[in-house]
Amino acid sequence: MAHYSVIDRSFVEEQRRTAVSRRADVIVAGGGPAGLTAAIAAARAGADVILVEQSSFLGGVATGAMMAALVGSHWAAGIGLELIDAMAGRGGAPKWDGTPGRTATTPFDPEVFKDAALEMAQQAGVRLCFYTYACAPIVIDGAVKGLLTEGKSGREAMLADVVVDCTGDADLAAQAGAPVTKGRESDHKMRPFALLFRLGGLDVERIEQYVQENPSELQPQYRTGTKLSVGDEHVISRISGFYNLVEEAKRRGELSSECHYFRLENLWVERGTAICNTTRIYNVDGTNPDDLTQGELEGRRQTGNLVKFARRSIPGCENAFVIDTAPRMGVRETRRIIGRYVLTDEDAYGDAQFPDAIMRIESNLVQRPVPKELDVHMPEPIEGSPQDLLERDPDRVPRERHSYDIPYRCLLPQGVDGLLVAGRTISVSHRIDGTTRNMLVCMRVGQAAGAGAALASQKGLSPADVDSGSLQDVLRQQKAWPEKGRR
Numbered sequence: 001m002a003h004y005s006v007i008d009r010s011f012v013e014e015q016r017r018t019a020v021s022r023r024a025d026v027i028v029a030g031g032g033p034a035g036l037t038a039a040i041a042a043a044r045a046g047a048d049v050i051l052v053e054q055s056s057f058l059g060g061v062a063t064g065a066m067m068a069a070l071v072g073s074h075w076a077a078g079i080g081l082e083l084i085d086a087m088a089g090r091g092g093a094p095k096w097d098g099t100p101g102r103t104a105t106t107p108f109d110p111e112v113f114k115d116a117a118l119e120m121a122q123q124a125g126v127r128l129c130f131y132t133y134a135c136a137p138i139v140i141d142g143a144v145k146g147l148l149t150e151g152k153s154g155r156e157a158m159l160a161d162v163v164v165d166c167t168g169d170a171d172l173a174a175q176a177g178a179p180v181t182k183g184r185e186s187d188h189k190m191r192p193f194a195l196l197f198r199l200g201g202l203d204v205e206r207i208e209q210y211v212q213e214n215p216s217e218l219q220p221q222y223r224t225g226t227k228l229s230v231g232d233e234h235v236i237s238r239i240s241g242f243y244n245l246v247e248e249a250k251r252r253g254e255l256s257s258e259c260h261y262f263r264l265e266n267l268w269v270e271r272g273t274a275i276c277n278t279t280r281i282y283n284v285d286g287t288n289p290d291d292l293t294q295g296e297l298e299g300r301r302q303t304g305n306l307v308k309f310a311r312r313s314i315p316g317c318e319n320a321f322v323i324d325t326a327p328r329m330g331v332r333e334t335r336r337i338i339g340r341y342v343l344t345d346e347d348a349y350g351d352a353q354f355p356d357a358i359m360r361i362e363s364n365l366v367q368r369p370v371p372k373e374l375d376v377h378m379p380e381p382i383e384g385s386p387q388d389l390l391e392r393d394p395d396r397v398p399r400e401r402h403s404y405d406i407p408y409r410c411l412l413p414q415g416v417d418g419l420l421v422a423g424r425t426i427s428v429s430h431r432i433d434g435t436t437r438n439m440l441v442c443m444r445v446g447q448a449a450g451a452g453a454a455l456a457s458q459k460g461l462s463p464a465d466v467d468s469g470s471l472q473d474v475l476r477q478q479k480a481w482p483e484k485g486r487r
């Protein structure tokens with residue numbers, strides 16, 4: 001029985017004993033793209049691993065927010081690439097064969113992602129704890145030694161040599177006292193939320209026909225040629241734009257002034273389904289439950305309006321209906337740790353190499369000086385508007401090809417031992433986060449975090465003292481290293 005008191009308007013837990021329910025070499029908190037790969041990588045490297053996930057499935061944003069498209073397929077390696085292959089084998093995604101010029105986005109069926117990821121985790125021997133919320137790190141003498149969790153049976157204490165924070169919000173790092181930041185450096189504003197929903201009853205061939213007959217209505221890169229084969233079926237990654245139809249609907253008062261385009265993703269031609277990624281909720285913080293609650297209400301309001309719009313205005317959507325809304329709000333950006341190294345814009349433009357590299361990113365960066373409005377999902381409500389060249393006319397944006405390393409130190413929080421961080425919360429600038437937040441990068445980073453955690457546990461080291469050559473060797477064994485041209 002816990003004892004409480006209220007002192008100076010604060011609720012004080014005076015003393016509480018929580019039995020240690022489980023021990024492992026490595027505990028991973030969060031089973032999104034980063035966490036599931038971290039857990040699988042650590043288990044394959046020989047560690048006894050517990051994966052704590054608040055939901056009932058793996059995938060994080062990929063499944064829980066229905067964001068079913070892996071951007072940057074050329075970044076796939078190791079576990080991420082295996083996952084694409086496993087989904088392709090189950091008829092849930094096109095196979096990524098690395099063909100130059102092929103569309104670099106891999107759409108997938110989120111239910112197939114859940115099954116494939118679960119099977120890989122189980123085969124690796126990961127101990128799964130679903131329906132379990134990691135509510136606090138156990139910190140002893142400046143080192144994280146495990147987690148306190150809450151679930152239906154109450155509070156549990158779980159101990160481990162190393163904890164990997166893959167919560168997508170750096171929940172544990174922040175609670176352990178590691179320095180963190182949020183959003184854009186200049187004002188800490190964050191990218192908007194999105195509540196995704198799945199539409200059925202679509203005539204995708206007619207939507208495509210509209211696209212071909214009205215090319216100026218659509219984002220150029222999605223006008224033609226994105227239909228991919230999956231067994232006997234076909235899937236289109238994305239059709240985005242419908243600019244004039246949206247403007248007409250705004251003039252009729254059917255859509256809000258902040259809506260500038262309509263975006264369908266994951267269009268399964270024969271199934272007649274697609275995921276709509278068009279709701280946008282601005283000026284919110286995904287670490288604040290009040291903002292998340294308001295976001296859900298606003299997301300559902302926008303969903304209703306968008307469905308009416310699609311049925312009335314878009315050829316092929318006349319019979320559209322909502323199959324389901326995503327179980328969770330899509331939160332693009334919250335905390336990032338200020339780690340032992342912060343990867344900067346200068347590093348990216350300078351093609352930085354680091355001895356403790358865990359992956360090398362190849363990317364087409366916007367030429368400098370980069371105008372403020374050329375940001376992916378920027379915090380201001382201009383996304384998809386004529387101001388937003390990245391959406392409207394990306395070919396007019398001058399770009400340069402660059403490659404840069406992500407060093408292992410970006411996964412290491414400052415001032416706290418025993419903890420690694422992976423996923424969208426690693427230590428990078430807001431602009432670099434525009435790339436590192438992509439799921440295939442999160443999976444590469446997750447794999448490195450898992451391998452690093454396993455090595456630290458096996459050798460009795462702090463994660464910070466893991467030798468980068470040994471880490472790269474494990475990643476090489478796991479087919480996630482080296483990048484081209486590296487040792």
Ligand SMILES: Cc1cc2nc3c(=O)[nH]c(=O)nc-3n(C[C@H](O)[C@H](O)[C@H](O)COP(=O)(O)OP(=O)(O)OC[C@H]3O[C@@H](n4cnc5c(N)ncnc54)[C@H](O)[C@@H]3O)c2cc1C
Pocket residue numbers: 029030031032033034035052053054055058059060061062064065067069070071132133134135166167168169171193194329330331332422423424425437438439440442
């Ligand atoms: C709307 C939207 C569109 C996007 N579009 C794309 C795209 O097209 N392509 C692309 O590659 N990327 C896209 N992204 C980015 C990408 O999906 C995320 O950056 C990526 O999923 C981050 O992975 P993660 O593992 O760090 O975190 P998440 O995917 O957020 O996973 C975190 C996991 O941790 C769990 N969790 C959180 N806190 C706790 C806790 N305290 N205890 C237990 N469990 C916890 C969550 O339930 C979740 O499963 C998009 C993101 C959003 C939101």
